Amino acid sequence: MKILNCPLNGPRNISEFVYGGEVVEHPEPHISSNAEWADYVFLENNTAGVVREWWYHAPTAYWIIAERDTVADEIIRTYPASEVYGERMAYPAPPQLDES
């Protein structure tokens, strides 16, 4: 079993974690085009090599970021998401919907 080092819980079996996709920039939902939004939701870099990904430790409901080599099947580094996302993202207010 592969071991993933959780910043909160220490080394744990990888089967306790859920893969959460690549770390990619979140477009602003109210102003992004359909193409930009589809790119964010569906398209993947699917890199062969070192990638930065979201992982979720299910038993403790804790999200982390892991750097992983997708060819060698090795986990290089793990750290709490707060290292990258220190503050809440600020989006402009959504456009007012016409309620008629």
Place this chain on the structure above:
Amino acid sequence: MPLGLLKYGFSKKHPAPRHFVAPGELKPRYDVVIIGAGGHGLATAYYLVRDYGITDIAVIEQGYIGGGNTGRNTAIIRSNYLTPDGVHFYDESVKLFRDLSQEFDYNIMYTERGHFTLAHTDAAIRTMRWRAEVNKHLGVDSELVMRDDLARLVPQLDLSDTVRYPILGALYHAPGAIARHDAVAWGYGGVASRKGVEIHQQTKVTAILQENGKLIGVETSRGTVHCNRAVQMVAGSSSLVAKLAGFKLPIRTIPLQACVSQPLKPILDAIVVSGSLHTYISQTPRGELVMGGATDPYPLYSTRSSLEFKEGLMAHMLELFPFLAEVKLLRQWAGMTDMTPDFSPIMGLTPIENYYVDSGWGTWGFKATPVVGKRMAELIATGRVPDLIKPFRLERFEEFKLVGEKGAASVGH
């Protein structure tokens, strides 16, 4: 009935001519370049020759013929999908499969076994009933069978209530079949190469050459090749080749593992699948039980096998077939699958003119080999997207019109 072997036996001349014609040097220009010499690529070459008379084709392969997922799947053929788009598409494939041995004069060992998708919950019974009705409506032979029928049709199954997930019923698809997967690629490739198609193995595509958004050729590890049109058919490496062409795909490359047991006497006629338990099993003509399970839990460009997979698979397999406890495993392997968000393929046009894509074949690509070849050949030859493959276009993601296929293999419902 393929009579090739019989003719060879009575022939005065030995040995027989080469199955694949050796291609010689890579030419600087072809009409069509097909990237990937798996089942899909070779079938496309075959139908381009047969239906459109196009023979100036190079099939370029970084490894060897049929060495990717063509030789790594569990060789199951069926058309009992859930969406009408899926059912129509795979039904044409099943019909083409039936005639292949005759067409190639080469036995692909296509045998109809009957395919059972087990249901362990009321919700699964409901989905099976839904699939059966969709299938029947579209002319595909499928029906829901309950435990008493299952006991008669698949007596090897443990139908007792003393297991973790008792079996309630199954979707029975009588035309479900298996074939020798290598032979499918060899049959298509052999006939195509004898008609003039060049299959260049050990040749890696390193760049897709374009001018003003139009394809002009490909750069390979053996030099530049210009062409009028090209298609990529490279399961597992789809994102990497698309990246060379400059576009992204909604694909994650995830390994799918499988294994075979030691050869046994004929003991299991049916193909048995359980979506909820992530298991499928069938017995090959030489007696090995072919077993597969769910895809790995995370993306990986590797064909390694893991013990976790086997422990998980066998725990469920023994629940269905307790007699397997004494049987030894003989071989294990993995393939790199293209998983898409809607469990459906991506085929058709790309942002580059005259460059086509056939990808996203996840865990359901082998059974589609003939229909992909036929319809992609139609697209390449005429430039028009056939109606049958329109639902699987790449732009569906941008339009948020996903296919929503829930009949795919190794996917729970």
